[in-house]
Amino acid sequence: MVAESGISRGRAIIKRGKLIKIDASFREDRIEELKITGDFFLHPEEKIDELEKSLRGKSVKEIREVIERVLENAEYVGLSPDTLVEAVNQAWKRRN
Amino acid sequence: MELRVIFDKKNKAAWNMALDEAILMHLEELGPTLRFYGWFPPAVSIGYFQSMEEEIDLKKASELGVDVVRRLTGGGAVYHKYELTYSIVLPPPPGKILDSYRIVEKGIVNGLKALGVDAELSGINDIVVGGKKISGNAQTRRYGGMLQHGTLLMDVDVDEMFSLLKVPQEKMKDKMIKNVKERVTSLHNLGIDIEFEELQKIMGGGFKKALNAELYEENLPDKVLSQARKLEVEKYGSRKWNFKR
Numbered sequence: 276m277v278a279e280s281g282i283s284r285g286r287a288i289i290k291r292g293k294l295i296k297i298d299a300s301f302r303e304d305r306i307e308e309l310k311i312t313g314d315f316f317l318h319p320e321e322k323i324d325e326l327e328k329s330l331r332g333k334s335v336k337e338i339r340e341v342i343e344r345v346l347e348n349a350e351y352v353g354l355s356p357d358t359l360v361e362a363v364n365q366a367w368k369r370r371n
Numbered sequence: 372m373e374l375r376v377i378f379d380k381k382n383k384a385a386w387n388m389a390l391d392e393a394i395l396m397h398l399e400e401l402g403p404t405l406r407f408y409g410w411f412p413p414a415v416s417i418g419y420f421q422s423m424e425e426e427i428d429l430k431k432a433s434e435l436g437v438d439v440v441r442r443l444t445g446g447g448a449v450y451h452k453y454e455l456t457y458s459i460v461l462p463p464p465p466g467k468i469l470d471s472y473r474i475v476e477k478g479i480v481n482g483l484k485a486l487g488v489d490a491e492l493s494g495i496n497d498i499v500v501g502g503k504k505i506s507g508n509a510q511t512r513r514y515g516g517m518l519q520h521g522t523l524l525m526d527v528d529v530d531e532m533f534s535l536l537k538v539p540q541e542k543m544k545d546k547m548i549k550n551v552k553e554r555v556t557s558l559h560n561l562g563i564d565i566e567f568e569e570l571q572k573i574m575g576g577g578f579k580k581a582l583n584a585e586l587y588e589e590n591l592p593d594k595v596l597s598q599a600r601k602l603e604v605e606k607y608g609s610r611k612w613n614f615k616r
Contacts (some may be wrong), residue, residue, distance in 0.1 A: 288539055292494075296425070297396050312422045312616050314447030316495070318468045318512060320419050344541075350468045 282307060283368035287362045292351020297362040301370055304334045309363075315353035322349050326359075335367045374403045374584035378571045379576075379590065383410035384416065384438035384451070390591075391458045392443055393521055397595050398460050398516035403463035405459045405578055405586075413452035414438035417533055418445045418509070423614050431535055438454040441613045444509035444520065446496060448536055453526035455570050459578070463517040469495055470551065472510055474581070475519045479506050482577025486563055496521075502555035523574065524557035525565070 287297045293315040300307040311323060326345050328344045333341055346364050381389075387408055394404050401413055417426045418441055437450075458479070464471050473492050480498060483490040483505070490506075493499040498506035505608075508521030529552045538544050542598045558565060564574075578587050606612045 279403070289562070296422075308616065310422075312425065313420055314418050314445070315420060316445035316469075316509070317420065318510075320443075320445065320511060323420055352469060 281331065283370035285366035285368070287369065288366035289358055289362045289365065291353060291355075291358050295354055295358055295368045296364050297359075299363065299366040299370075301335075304336075304367075306330050306333055306335070306362075306363075311359070311362075313353070316351060317354055318350040322346065329361070335364065338363050374401055374405055374578070374581060374582060374586050375401060375589050376458070376570070376575055376586045377404065377406040377577075378588070379406055379408035380562070381411035381567075383412070383603075384414035384440040385457070385603045385607035386391060386501045386599065387414075387580055388440050388442060389609040390596075390599040390600055391460075391518060392606075393595050393599035394460045394512075394591070395516050396519040396598060398462065398514065398564060400592070401460070401462045402596065403459070403584070405457065407455060407457050407574060407576070409567060410438070410451040411451070411456060412436050412543045413436055414440060415448055415450050416440050416442045417448045419443060419511075419524060420445055420616060421448060422616050427535055428535055428537055431507070433513050435531075435535070437535060439613065440607050441615065442509065442520075443513070443518065444573065446507065446509040449507060449522060449526050450535055451522065452528065453524065453533075453559070455523045455567060455574065456520060457574065457578070458520035459516060461517050461519075462511055463515075468510065468512060470522065471517065472496055472508060475510075475578075476506070476521070477507075477521055477581035478579070479521065480579030481580045482574035486558070486565070488558075488561055488563070498563060500556055504567040505555055505556050505558075506515075523570070524555070524568070525570065526559035527557045529555065550610050601606075 284300045289295045294314040296309045329341050339360050342359050480490045490500045496508045506523050510519040
């Protein structure tokens with residue numbers, strides 16, 4: 276597959292008791308697409324869609340604020356703002 | 372509390388998940404409801420946030436005639452074969468969602484106690500015996516109600532389980548299998564071989580005590596069953612839902 280110019284892809288797998296996987300594509304330093312999967316718990320579950328949606332178009336530097344806002348009243352196990360930030364950063368660093 | 376109890380049989384994966392959700396949708400008219408069931412054919416369920424293709428070797432599942440389904444609840448992939456599964460639908464108790472997992476999990480702990488097994492809660496969602504996992508549990512809140520379902524391993528075939536599950540690093544697979552064999556137990560491994568139907572009754576007693584409930588057996592109304600049939604076809608039997616992540 277020929278990579279579209281300016282688009283890179285990265286994947287991160289983080290294990291903190293539970294597993295979090297991030298598959299992301301970036302346009303320059305902004306998140307183009309993002310998928311978060313894993314065996315964690317998040318209540319309410321639909322927050323995951325909100326997270327993915329809210330992170331699109333954001334630069335890697337902006338993600339913490341977005342993640343913390345979306346997860347503000349959520350309950351979670353094996354997933355936290357810190358681990359998510361870490362995972363997105365890892366995907367960013369490992370992009371091809 | 373009065374708790375309706377349904378001693379169900381072993382069903383197809385999509386039906387089991389559909390019926391759990393249909394009961395949750397009808398909590399108000401059904402009242403608190405506990406259901407025990409099994410899985411036939413055997414099945415792998417994945418957590419709400421997992422990727423079907425990444426968790427399950429779908430070719431192998433198809434070869435072995437194993438069903439696959441995405442749950443309404445979070446957590447990991449589970450191979451359901453030699454196990455008793457419960458689901459319970461209740462009005463949400465006050466307080467944190469994560470704290471409420473154990474209210475229900477105590478039902479399993481009590482049931483195990485009646486079998487002479489000393490079990491304890493571990494983390495949010497596991498029950499362990501001598502440090503080894505025997506039960507996993509998961510919850511969701513929806514339609515104004517709470518649904519928790521969980522497993523109790525009657526026996527376990529770790530090799531078969533790992534033939535169906537994909538692991539992040541294939542070269543680590545042998546090590547992981549060894550690790551899981553050391554960290555998971557079952558009633559059979561504890562020297563308890565009991566009929567599925569008898570186990571349901573004993574676990575029912577465990578929940579009765581944990582929830583301070585009066586149990587009564589009453590079948591589900593047609594309305595709930597037809598809702599479940601709809602969900603079975605349109606949701607849990609669909610590619611759209613099962614492969615949505």
